[in-house]
Amino acid sequence: NIEFRSTLGNHDIAKPVGISIADYVALTNDKYALKNNPIVSDKKAILSVDYIYDYGFYHKDLKGLMKETPLPMDSLLKLTNERIFSDQDIRFEHLEDIIEEQTKHLTEMVEKYKDKELIFVSHYMPKEEFVADNVQQDKRLAFKNAFMGSNKIGEALEELGFSACYFGHTHRRVGGLINGIHYYCNPIGTEHD
Numbered sequence: 001n002i003e004f005r006s007t008l009g010n011h012d013i014a015k016p017v018g019i020s021i022a023d024y025v026a027l028t029n030d031k032y033a034l035k036n037n038p039i040v041s042d043k044k045a046i047l048s049v050d051y052i053y054d055y056g057f058y059h060k061d062l063k064g065l066m067k068e069t070p071l072p073m074d075s076l077l078k079l080t081n082e083r084i085f086s087d088q089d090i091r092f093e094h095l096e097d098i099i100e101e102q103t104k105h106l107t108e109m110v111e112k113y114k115d116k117e118l119i120f121v122s123h124y125m126p127k128e129e130f131v132a133d134n135v136q137q138d139k140r141l142a143f144k145n146a147f148m149g150s151n152k153i154g155e156a157l158e159e160l161g162f163s164a165c166y167f168g169h170t171h172r173r174v175g176g177l178i179n180g181i182h183y184y185c186n187p188i189g190t191e192h193d
Contacts, residue, residue: 124169
């Protein structure tokens with residue numbers, strides 16, 4: 001009687017075989033998609049949305065490194081479109097729209113389950129506190145932090161009253177209690193996890 005649900009992540013929209021951004025964020029009838037079919041018990045509701053990164057974590061880590069790094073924000077977006085996204089030229093507005101739409105969907109779901117303890121699950125990182133901070137030693141991390149997630153989701157979780165959040169994408173274990181939410185990221189399955 002174990003219920004199975006999935007969330008989407010970066011490899012689901014990546015070239016050469018990834019789905020389109022529109023399909024990625026769409027609400028479908030897929031019974032295994034957590035964003036469509038939350039897992040709900042008498043006391044808890046496990047909810048999700050398939051959001052994306054907005055490069056917001058890049059700025060914070062590169063304040064002192066920007067001159068040393070050959071990848072300013074426009075280059076990051078160009079790189080994403082050429083090497084990562086499977087279907088179209090994405091602009092910053094598109095990424096912001098995706099996060100806004102997904103946050104709206106999450107808010108609507110919370111309204112249905114506001115009498116329960118709320119738990120959130122996603123692929124991407126929702127809080128800047130978890131980005132890699134040893135960027136002075138490894139400038140690749142400063143670059144990779146840009147693709148980790150969006151702080152806007154973490155802010156929404158706080159506003160909506162979630163008690164816990166499970167996420168991945170980092171390939172390293174992070175977590176902790178921030179503003180009343182317990183965050184868990186315990187990836188397994190790759191060489192350095």
